[in-house]
Amino acid sequence: MESPCCMLELVQYIIIFIFVVFILCSLAVRITTHPYPDIITHTQEKYYNGKEGLFPSIDSPWSLDLSVIIPAYNEKDRLPVMLKESVQFLEGRKSTYEIIVVDDGSKDNTSQIAQNFAKSYGLSSDKFRVLTCAVNRGKGGAVRMGMLRARGKNLLFADADGATTFSELLKMEKELGKVERNGQGLVCGSRAHLQDESIASRSLFRTILMYGFHLCVWLFAVKNIRDTQCGFKLLTRQSAALIFKSIHIERWAFDVEMLKIAEMVDIPVSEVAVKWTEIDGSKLNPVLAAIQMFRDIFLLWLRYAVGAWKIADKLD
Template sequence: MLSIPCCFMDLIYILECALLLVMVLGIYIRSTTNPHPTIVFWPSEDKYKTNDGKSLKFDDIDDKPTVDLSVIVPAYNEEDRLPAMLDECLEYLEGRKTSYEVIVVDDGSKDKTSDIGLKYTKQYGSSKVRVMTLTRNRGKGGAVRMGMLRARGAQLLFADADGATTFSELSKLEAELDKLGGKHGIVCGSRAHMQDESIASRTFFRTVLMYGFHFCVWIFAVKSIRDTQCGFKLLTRDTGRIVFKSLHIERWAFDVEMLKIAEMLSIPTREVAVRWTEIDGSKLNPILAAVQMFKDIFFLWCKYALGAWKLNVSSLENFKLD
C-alpha cells in the first residue's frame, strides 16, 4: 500500500485552508458590499449660477440632448492652470458651427477654482459655461460623474483641467466616434505612442510602476485600450448614461472601471493618438496614486468576479447595441 508523503499532505492542507479563506472572504465581500453605487446630489450641487447671478437647476442625462457637445472639466484646486485650459477650449469651440456647453466641476476646492469658472460664465453666458461646486471632495471620477449626469450634450467629453491634451485633438476623437455609427461608443485619447519618449525621462522606479500598472490593468480589467488614464475621452450620451450610473470607483482608477463596464456590455471602444504635454503644477503624488490604483484595480476585478458589484439595472432598460 502506497504511503503519501507528509509534505504532500501538508500542501493539501494549506490549499484547503486557502480555499476556505477565499470562500469566507468572498461571502463577506458580497454580504457587505452595496451592488449599486449610491449617487447623491446635495441641493447646492444641483444648481448653477447664470451670468446675471440667478440659480437654476441643472439638466439631467435622462433628458433628450439640447446641445451637440458637453465638455466636463473636473477641477480640484486648479485656479492657476484652469484659465489657460478654458481659454484654449472655448476659443476652439467658438470657432466651430456646433453647439456646446462646458461644465467645470469644482471638486471641493480650497482655492478660487469656482470663481475662475464663473468669470467664464459671465463672459460666455451660462448656456455655454456652467460651474458645479461640490460640497466635498469626491475624487476625479466622482467629479466627472457628477458633471456627466447633468450634461446636455449628444456627445460627452471629459478633459483634464491642466490642458495637457491639445483641445483641437477633439476632432480626431469625433471622427473615430462617427465611424462607430451607433448609439454607443467610447473613444479614448491616447499617449501610448509617446511611451518610449516618456520612459527616457522617467526614473527607473516610475518606469517599473508604469509597466506594473499597465500589466495589472490588462490582467484584471481592460484588454482593448492601452492608455486607460489619459484624461481626454469622448462618449455618446447613451453610453455615458449607462457607465456613469453604474460607476463605483470615484478616485483615479475610475477610467479603468468605465472601460471595463464598456467591455462587459460589448460597447465599442477605440483609442486615438493625441498631442499631450506634461503641465507643471500637478498635485498628484505618483507613489500614493499608484498604490491606490493597484488596490482599486484588484478590488474592481474581485467585486465584479464575485458579483458584489452590479451594473445599474435602470440605466440598462432597453439597452441594445445597434
Template structure:
C-alpha cells in the same frame, strides 16, 4: 521534513482559501450591486454669477439640446484652469459646434470656483456652468456628476491641466462619426453607443527615455494589472480626454462604483460588458506641473482598486445596471 512541509502547505492553503472566502462573503453581504449616487440639493444647481440666480441642472436622461458638453473635473486648480479654459473656449468658439462647459469643483479649498465663475460671467451660463461639490468625491465622482448634468449629444471629459490640446478634438469626433457611421448633425449620435478615447501610447517610447527605471517598471506593472483584471486591448486607459455618446455616458456612469483614480478602468470594463464600441485615437500630450498623482502611492491604490473591481464583479457583488434593465 517533507511530511511537515506538506502539512504547512496544506494548512497555509486552507487558511488563504478561508480568508478569500470570508472576503467574498463580506463583499456580497455589504456591497450595493448598483451604486447609490448621492447628490445634495445644492449640488443639483448652478449659480448665474451675473445675476445671483440659482438654477437647476438638467438631467442626462433628458433629450440633448446641444452638440457637445465638456466636463472638467477640478480639485484646487485655480492656477492651471485659466489657460486650459482659454484654449478650450477659443477652439469651440471658432467652430460651428453648440457647446457647454461644466466645471466640477471637487470640494476645492482654493480659488477654483471663483476662477470658473469669472469665465462663466464672461461667456454666459448657457456656455459655462459651475457645479460645486460640497465635499471631495474623487475625480470619478466629479466626472460622473458633471456627466449627469450635461445637455450635449456628445460628452467629453477633459482634465483641468490642459495636457491634451483641444485642437485634437476634431480627430476624436471624426473617429466617433466613422465608428457609428453617422454623417450630418452631431445630434444623430446621441442615442447611439460609442466611446472614443485619447491615447498617449504612441508617446510611450519617448516617455520611457525620460523616466527612471523604477517608474518604468511601475508603468508596465500597471498595464499588466489592467490587462489581467479589467480590459484587454486598450493601450492607454488613463488619458483624461474621453468622448462618449449621450446614451453611452448614461449607461456607463449610472453603473460606475469607483470614484477615485481607477474609475477610468471600471468605465471601460462596463463599456466592454455592454458591448459598446471603444476606439483609441492618438493625441498630443504634454506633462503639466502640479499633478495630484503621487507616483508610488497612487499606483498602489489603483492596483488595489483593480483587484477589487475584478473580484466584486466576478462574485456578483457589483452589477451593471443597463445590462440587467
C-alpha cells in the same frame, strides 16, 4: 530533509488555505457591498453658477452637440489656460456646445476663477456652467456629477491641466462616428505612442510602477485599451448615462471601471493617439496613487466577479 511527499502535502494545504480565504473574502464582499452606487446629491450641486439655474438630467433628450466636462480641484492657476484653448477652439466651430467646470470641493477659489473667465469671454450660462461640489468626491465623482447634468449629444471629459491639445477632439469625433453602434460608443485619447519617450525621462521606480499598473489593469479589468488613464475621453449620451449611473469608484481608478463596464455590456470602444504634454502642478502622489489604484482594480475585479457590483441599466 523533508520527503517529497511531505512537501506535496504542504503545497496542498497552502492551496486549500488560499482557496478558503478567497471564498470567505468573496462572501464578505458580496454581503457587505451595495450592488449599485449611492449617488448622493447635495442641494447646492443641483444648481449651476451658484443658484443661477437648475441643472437638467442626462435622462432628458439632448439639446446641444457637445458637452465638455472639466473636473477641477484647486486648479485656479492651470484652469484659465485650458479654458482659453478650449473656448477658442469651440467658438471657431458651427456646432453648439457647453462647458461644465466641476469644482471638486476645492480649497482655493477655482469656482470663482471659472466664473470670472466666463464673464471675461462673454459666455452666457447656456454655454458655460460651474458646478461647485459640496464635498471632495475624487476625480471620478466629479466627472460623474458633470456627466449626469450634461445636455450634449456627445460628452467629453477633459483634464483641467490642458495636457491634451484640445483640437485633438476632431480625431476623437471622427473615430466615434466610425465605432458608434445603436447610439453607443466610447473613444479614449491615448498616450501609448509616447511611452518610449516617457520611460526615458522617468525614474526606474516610476517606470516599474507604470508597468505594474498596466499589468494589473490587463489582468483584472481591461484588455483592449493600452492607455486607460488619459484624461480625454468622448462618449455618446447613451453610453455616458449607462456608465456613470453604474460607476462605483470615484477616485483615480474610475477610468478603469468605466472601460470595464463598457467591455461587459459590449459598448464599442476605440483608442486614438493624441498630442499630450506633461504640465507642471500635478497633485498626484505617484506612490499613494499606485497603491490605491492596485487595490481598487483588484477589488473592482472581485466585486464584479462575485456579483457584488451590478450595472444600473444593461443594454437591450
